[in-house]
Amino acid sequence: MPYTSVLARRYAHGLLGVVRTGGRLPETSQELHRFLDLFTENANFREAMLNPAYSARERRELLDQVAPQLNLSSETTNFLRLLIEKRRMENIGEMVEAFDELYRQEAGIIRAEVVVAEDVSPELENRVTQVVQKISGKTPEVLVQKDPSIIGGMKIRMGNTILDASIKTKLERLREKLIEPSTAS
Structure with missing residues (x-):
């Protein structure tokens, strides 16, 4: 299993543990997909989130601007902030896929x-x-x-x-x- 896949599963497990107790698995999956759609479809947004010329603070501020528009919960927003801090945003697609896989297993x-x-x-x-x-x-x-x-x-x-x-x-x-x-x- 490639390193990024192991990494993606680790982050997905962490998020699953946070949202499982609130019973928000389907909602979190939908929120992640809304963010991923913006990330993949809007080149300017993706560039701003990935470009190391922008500070983590600037990227968090950008996230804070789009989070209400995407109707993201605090758990999802905090997860995305963590990805910004750890410089893991380039793996967001794999992490969403890993989260969905874990969610499907959990939900049968x-x-x-x-x-x-x-x-x-x-x-x-x-x-x-x-x-x-x-x-x-x-x-x-x-x-x-x-x-x-x-x-x-x-x-x-x-x-x-x-x-x-x-x-x-x-x-x-x-x-x-x-x-x-x-x-x-």
Whole structure:
């Protein structure tokens, strides 16, 4: 695991410990994402937060200006202040990702990435959600992605488990079976 990933998890664990007692896990995740959106989409803001030419005090003042606009709680704002003080703001994306992962574990939520060739109906998405819940025993957070290269069917990825029912994979397996006997003779 890379150093920044270990670092991101350490900071995320710390924040989780602070907000867990108040039951503010979903709200904190949303607040972090609002801040991250501003950080990634606004080049001037990102530059000001990362540029060592600005003092920590100036960066904290900038944070204090945007915190009310982003509706950030004191816990989230204090966490971001800590990142400014420790010069860790460049890792904010990884920290938000690590926090979300810990939050999902804590809340019994599993992320399921579903890859399909074409747009899916809400009914099919609901059926996939039910299947994922039945298999995992957790509340699924389903993310649907379109990839025409799979031709048809779908792939479902839940953590380290991949269920591949794509036509592309079935054709590849069929091809391997057809080629295998001819290479053995």
